[in-house]
Amino acid sequence: MINSIAYYFREAFVSFKRNWIMSLAAISTVAISLFMLGFFTIVALIFSAKFGGLEAEANINVYLKDDISVAQTNAVNRTIKSIPEVQSATYISKAEALRRFKVRMKDSPGLLDALSGNPLPASFEVKFKTGDQNSASIDKLKASLKTNKAVDEIIGQEVVRRLFAIATIARWIFITIIALMVFAGMTLIINAIRLAIYARRKEIEIMRLVGASNWFIRWPFVIEGIMSGFLGALAATLLLLIANSQLFQRIETMVPFMAFTVSTSTFLYVVLGLFTVGGIIGAGGSLFALRRFLKI
Amino acid sequence: MIKMRGVTKTYPGGHLALDNVNLDIEKGEFVFLVGPSGSGKSTLVRCLLKELEPTAGTIFVAGRDIGRLSQSKVPYLRRNIGCVFQDFKLLPNKTVYENVSFALEVIGKPRYMTKNQVEDVLKLVGLGTKMDRYPNEISGGEMQRVSIARAFVNHPPILLADEPTGNLDPVTTMGLMKLFNRINRLGTTVVVATHDKEMVDSMRKRVVALEAGRVVRDQARGVYGH
Numbered sequence: 001m002i003n004s005i006a007y008y009f010r011e012a013f014v015s016f017k018r019n020w021i022m023s024l025a026a027i028s029t030v031a032i033s034l035f036m037l038g039f040f041t042i043v044a045l046i047f048s049a050k051f052g053g054l055e056a057e058a059n060i061n062v063y064l065k066d067d068i069s070v071a072q073t074n075a076v077n078r079t080i081k082s083i084p085e086v087q088s089a090t091y092i093s094k095a096e097a098l099r100r101f102k103v104r105m106k107d108s109p110g111l112l113d114a115l116s117g118n119p120l121p122a123s124f125e126v127k128f129k130t131g132d133q134n135s136a137s138i139d140k141l142k143a144s145l146k147t148n149k150a151v152d153e154i155i156g157q158e159v160v161r162r163l164f165a166i167a168t169i170a171r172w173i174f175i176t177i178i179a180l181m182v183f184a185g186m187t188l189i190i191n192a193i194r195l196a197i198y199a200r201r202k203e204i205e206i207m208r209l210v211g212a213s214n215w216f217i218r219w220p221f222v223i224e225g226i227m228s229g230f231l232g233a234l235a236a237t238l239l240l241l242i243a244n245s246q247l248f249q250r251i252e253t254m255v256p257f258m259a260f261t262v263s264t265s266t267f268l269y270v271v272l273g274l275f276t277v278g279g280i281i282g283a284g285g286s287l288f289a290l291r292r293f294l295k296i
Numbered sequence: 297m298i299k300m301r302g303v304t305k306t307y308p309g310g311h312l313a314l315d316n317v318n319l320d321i322e323k324g325e326f327v328f329l330v331g332p333s334g335s336g337k338s339t340l341v342r343c344l345l346k347e348l349e350p351t352a353g354t355i356f357v358a359g360r361d362i363g364r365l366s367q368s369k370v371p372y373l374r375r376n377i378g379c380v381f382q383d384f385k386l387l388p389n390k391t392v393y394e395n396v397s398f399a400l401e402v403i404g405k406p407r408y409m410t411k412n413q414v415e416d417v418l419k420l421v422g423l424g425t426k427m428d429r430y431p432n433e434i435s436g437g438e439m440q441r442v443s444i445a446r447a448f449v450n451h452p453p454i455l456l457a458d459e460p461t462g463n464l465d466p467v468t469t470m471g472l473m474k475l476f477n478r479i480n481r482l483g484t485t486v487v488v489a490t491h492d493k494e495m496v497d498s499m500r501k502r503v504v505a506l507e508a509g510r511v512v513r514d515q516a517r518g519v520y521g522h
């Protein structure tokens with residue numbers, strides 16, 4: 001086994017060279033699919049680092065009517081806190097709301113002058129527990145307060161719900177596209193290996209007749225497939241590096257307060273992942289191509 | 297060494313190539329398998345290599361029923377049977393030397409370990425000076441000898457040769473026969489399928505005659521005809 005490894009690699013390289021046009025087609029497809037996989041993974045990582053707490057941070061505000069009693073306010077508070085998914089409900093009085101509003105608007109004093117009295121309502125700022133930060137919890141909150149006369153409106157849910165929905169749809173679109181690309185890459189590798197097998201069918205027949213084991217015959221093709229997968233991953237990594245310097249880092253300089261890059265170690269993990277997926281695509285493709293073969 | 301019992305082979309399409317063949321070949325024997333073209337000689341050889349499955353009957357090689365050999369064990373059967381093919385089966389893109397070393401390489405012996413072994417066997421078949429030629433740079437008789445060298449380089453206990461002298465002149469044929477004799481005297485069981493009458497008659501070895509897939513004669517120190 002050990003003694004044959006040099007043979008396997010030599011044969012794989014020879015076959016690869018002979019077959020390079022098909023291999024190139026396979027490698028490009030694998031490269032593009034792996035690049036997309038890496039790109040979306042990095043974008044997803046950036047967004048989840050940035051907005052991972054979005055659902056929790058997005059204030060789900062339960063606005064109260066102006067002329068309600070303390071007892072009614074307390075009742076709303078109790079109702080909110082009785083929902084198991086709720087982590088906290090912070091009361092924001094009318095005065096507090098005005099203070100926050102003034103802080104936020106300090107750059108446009110003219111706007112403040114126009115305010116007469118305090119038009120802002122009191123509210124509860126609701127946070128959900130980790131793991132419950134989803135639209136189901138929001139629905140539950142909404143349902144429990146639907147008949148409460150002290151509640152004016154519950155704001156925030158539509159935005160959050162839409163974000164959830166968009167994220168889910170985007171994720172499925174990406175997964176579908178990547179799956180299709182991976183499938184196309186694998187199909188091309190299968191074809192490249194089939195051609196390689198066909199080009200060497202006489203040699204393979206002789207190998208069989210002089211007693212080569214099936215794995216001895218398979219290894220060079222499996223290595224050839226893995227090589228295609230790795231080269232695809234390598235090309236994808238280069239594309240990702242370009243995307244990183246030309247896109248992510250540029251966005252970061254344009255929007256300074258928002259870190260739009262991943263750490264080097266995260267990037268290396270993504271690259272490692274791409275090589276793993278590339279290797280699996282290559283090995284899987286060649287084993288599939290070899291599957292109906294070596295029956296004698 | 298080789299035991300065939302009721303071996304019958306019908307090709308897809310219904311052609312009966314072997315018809316109830318019973319045959320025993322002992323270790324160290326030299327056997328000619330003769331018969332007219334189409335009598336089933338190659339078919340018998342291919343069955344012994346498990347390149348073909350008999351339609352009926354059993355074949356034992358070194359005491360093992362090869363019909364019950366699992367797919368993964370077939371290579372080990374073939375490592376024990378060197379075969380000289382009717383059409384040589386040399387690789388055109390490999391030199392004489394590489395064609396022979398290839399047979400060792402594919403059974404897991406790396407090139408650097410087998411240099412002497414390959415050179416020795418090529419000298420044995422008289423090709424010591426043409427090791428670096430490609431198959432299209434040597435004659436038919438020389439290709440035949442490369443094929444023999446490859447079959448024998450691993451010193452298998454059994455050597456099968458299918459029509460090893462087809463299209464060769466009488467002198468070359470005699471040279472090859474001497475070579476087989478030498479290999480046989482090293483203890484190898486040799487089976488030569490042929491319809492070369494002169495060669496068989498001159499060697500006076502055991503002759504098994506096939507006709508339309510049947511064994512019609514089995515004669516020690518025999519001749520081609522009756």
Ligand SMILES: Nc1ncnc2c1ncn2[C@@H]1O[C@H](COP(=O)(O)OP(=O)(O)OP(=O)(O)O)[C@@H](O)[C@H]1O
Pocket residue numbers: 307308309311312313331332333334335336337338339340382459491
């Ligand atoms: N793959 C095949 N499919 C169908 N029929 C076949 C096949 N191979 C051989 N035959 C037939 O089986 C019979 C025996 O063939 P085989 O090759 O064993 O003959 P042979 O004795 O080796 O002949 P030769 O001396 O010409 O080599 C022939 O009639 C041949 O036409």
Ligand SMILES: [Mg+2]
Pocket residue numbers: 337338339382458459
């Ligand atoms: Mg024949």
